[in-house]
Amino acid sequence: MKKNNILTLISIIGFILLLLVLNITLGSYKMRIFNLCGIYVILALSLNLINGFVGLFSLGHAGFMAVGAYTCALLTMSPETKEMNFFLEPIVPWLKNVQLPFPTALIIGGIMAAIAGALIGAPVLRLRDDYLAIATLGFSEIIRVVFTNTQRITNGPLGIKGLPTIGITGQSWEIVIWTWGIALFTIIFMVLLINSSYGKAFKAIREDEIAAEAMGINLFKHKMIAFVIGSFFAGIGGALLGHLMGTIDPLMFRFLLTFNIVLIVVLGGIGSITGSVISAIVVTISMEALRILDADMQIGGYIVKGIPGMRMVVFSALLMIVILFYQRGLMGTNEFNWDWIINRKKKIQKI
């Protein structure tokens, strides 16, 4: 086994232990934010695969998330909860008594999102650039409108609530294991995928489609693979988000949600896994940490009256600074690797 792999393995085990410790030491509020970070890591990575590595500018992420979230929610909810939710119009009979354990429902949610991805991908992946962006955006809006109107399946605009907690036993420690466990799995999967021959083909397509095609890469096949995998993880992320919140409605999956994830990807560096992970965590935590700006502050005998929305202003300004000075995002297309850290350490020791 190579030294770097051992280091990776040790840090993963260390991280999982850290998760369990954090679950005890952090309060429920901080833990909630931490879980959200994990979910956003999954979502950012899935979008980065499509946008960053294959260079397809897709804006349909919220749509895939909605498919995953609704599928998983409807499969895990108990018949009693469903009956309570569907008080306007009864739920369709074939869905009423279905109740699956969370892991199965989660995977089915992901698969449904992947199928939706394949269905939309087949016609629109022939488009390029802005045309693709508009087509995928339109698709995600269509999904939202469909979910709003299928009252007997999704409960329409009323939304559904009472989704069971993430996990099998419903314990709080399980939530963090699921969110960050899947996030870790996604990271490892993406790293392996990008380093495989598929990953090289993806990057070739991103750099120059015509040249890649001339080299014998099947453009459509590779684009489809990336798109379907991306949608799968988006579905998983959406399902986890829904279950973390305990409630979903079609309005949640507006374009704004896609925009949030695009922001994370761009900030982290389009085409960098490390960047996406870092920026997902930074963005999620700072949005909450900056809440202090909304409240009244006391600076040296003066009270600065809190203005609601101040955190958004400051957040946007910080974004501008990052984009001004790191045009390619925090990490560009660079990745984290052990060699860099070890070399750095050696250098410091020499000095």
Add this chain to the structure above:
Amino acid sequence: MRKLSLFLVVVMLVIVFTAGCVQKADAPTDEANASQQEDVIKIGVFEPLTGANAAGGALEKEGLELANELYPEVLGKKVKLVFVDNKSDKVEAANAATKLIDQEKVSLIIGSWGSGFSISAGEVIKKSDRKVAAIGTSCTNPLVTKGNDYYFRVCFIDPFQGNVMANYAYNEVGAKKVAFIIEKTNDYAVGLAKFFEDTFKELTGDENSVVYKAFYNTGDQDFTAQLTSIKESGAEAIFAPGNFTESALVTKQAKELGLDLPILGGDTWETPEFIEIAGEAAEGVVFSTFFDANAKLTDNTTKFLDAYKQKYNKEPAAVTALAFDAYLLAIDAIKKANSTDPTAIRDALAKTKDFPGAAGVVTLDENGDAIKSAVIKTVKDGKFTYLTTVEPVKK
């Protein structure tokens, strides 16, 4: 170039900060506050202060702040309102509620404008270890309190409002057949229409009394197709629950098509924009709402109206009165519980009966929903005018 852009960004930040009104701190009171930290009762408020529903959140904030000024103390302790923004977003609403429960350690939660945000916070409360009761202000979706023992609300819910309007259509308008035009993407409109339909069918005893149902999406501009169908359907009245912008356009286009039927709606219509957009066509529309200045419901109504006019110098909105009531109810529950323990407050709150709020007498039923009177209003000479008050059906 880099230096220049950094400079510009810094300048922007400084401007933004100084634009926020900087006040000289009342140093003594602040220190006093800090030393008496123990003697403060915290009530958490989560509202959409930014984002798409910021206007609604701001109106409710006014009501809460006013109530806090009038009744600043309970059990001999000062009441502190802790406002958190939910950014008109469900995920943020859940975060905000968790923060209030876990970080701020509030005794009670009030909020929010918009049912989706309240449902989201309700799930957090239900699952948290520290069960803090919440009082909803203007969230009318039945799902908010359904299956949740910790959520209450001071407004009546969609079933009651649908019921009131169906009764009005049958008894006052004398309609035997109605047509609907519903904003499909709005949970509120869909719910209202459903309960109107149930009651109306019962009243007329005719399964086919709803002759036509038309739907539209939020943001639609042209309703002539739906309205033409309604014209041909033989309806004697139109029920059009939905957002005020679209509903105003519906009203306007109905008149333009020569559709001279009474148009009925819900509480969302009560905004100046409705009359502005619909213009002359708004004359004679009838809708139900929570509150009116002329329907002197209780003593607190007068108190609220006087104080509001003095502070803001304008007519209060119905949701402001509801937020005012939510605060009053919270204070009342803390007083009755005689403790700051969330569970004791919750139990006291659940027993609320015949509480005289600014927007009517509130009794909470077993679901935690308020049973209270509704006000019916119309538009006359370009102004919202009080018609009548409908008492709730006492079970």
